[in-house]
Amino acid sequence: METKKPKLDIEKPVVAKAFDVLVIALFAAALVYLVLQWDQLPDRIPAHFGAGGEVDRYGSRMELLLLPIIGVVMWVGMWMLEKYPHAYNYLNLRPDNVEIQYRYGVLFMNVTKNISTLLFVFLIWQTTDIALSRIDSLNMPIFITILVLLFGSMGVYFYKVMKL
Known part of the structure; x- marks a missing residue:
C-alpha cells in the first residue's frame, strides 16, 4: 500500500512566472x-493540415474558435495541476528527494503548459493567415521548433528525474 505523499508549498520559480506572463500576452495578442x-475570414477556413503543413481539410470558420477554447481549457487545467505537485505520479519518490521532485514537477508542468499554449498561438495565427490567402501553408520550421521544444523539455524532465 502506497504511503501518502507530503503536501509541500513549492514556490513557482521567477522564470516560470515570467514565462506565464509572456505566453498570456502572446495568447491575448493572437x-x-x-x-x-474575423469579418474578413471566408466561410470556409483550413481545419486540418497534412504532414507538410498543407491544408487537407476545410471547415466552417466557427471551427477556428475551437483553437482558443481548447488553448484556454488546457492552460487553466495545467495551471491548476501546477499548483498541486503532490498529486502527480513520481518515479523513485523518497523522503530525501520529495522537494526536488516537486520542484521539477512544477517546472515541468509550467513549461508543458506554456509551450502547448504557444502551439495554439501559432495555429491561430497561421490558420487565420492561410484562410486570408496571406500564406499557403503552415510555417513548418516554426511548427517543428515548437514541437521539439515541447517534447525536448519532456525529455529533459524525465532525464533529470531518472538521475534522482
Whole structure:
C-alpha cells in the first residue's frame, strides 16, 4: 500500500512566472488578431493540415474558435495541476528527494503548459493567415521548433528525474 505523499508549498520559480506572463500576452495578442480579422475570414477556413503543413481539410470558420477554447481549457487545467505537485505520479519518490521532485514537477508542468499554449498561438495565427490567402501553408520550421521544444523539455524532465 502506497504511503501518502507530503503536501509541500513549492514556490513557482521567477522564470516560470515570467514565462506565464509572456505566453498570456502572446495568447491575448493572437485572440485580438483573430477578432480583428474575423469579418474578413471566408466561410470556409483550413481545419486540418497534412504532414507538410498543407491544408487537407476545410471547415466552417466557427471551427477556428475551437483553437482558443481548447488553448484556454488546457492552460487553466495545467495551471491548476501546477499548483498541486503532490498529486502527480513520481518515479523513485523518497523522503530525501520529495522537494526536488516537486520542484521539477512544477517546472515541468509550467513549461508543458506554456509551450502547448504557444502551439495554439501559432495555429491561430497561421490558420487565420492561410484562410486570408496571406500564406499557403503552415510555417513548418516554426511548427517543428515548437514541437521539439515541447517534447525536448519532456525529455529533459524525465532525464533529470531518472538521475534522482
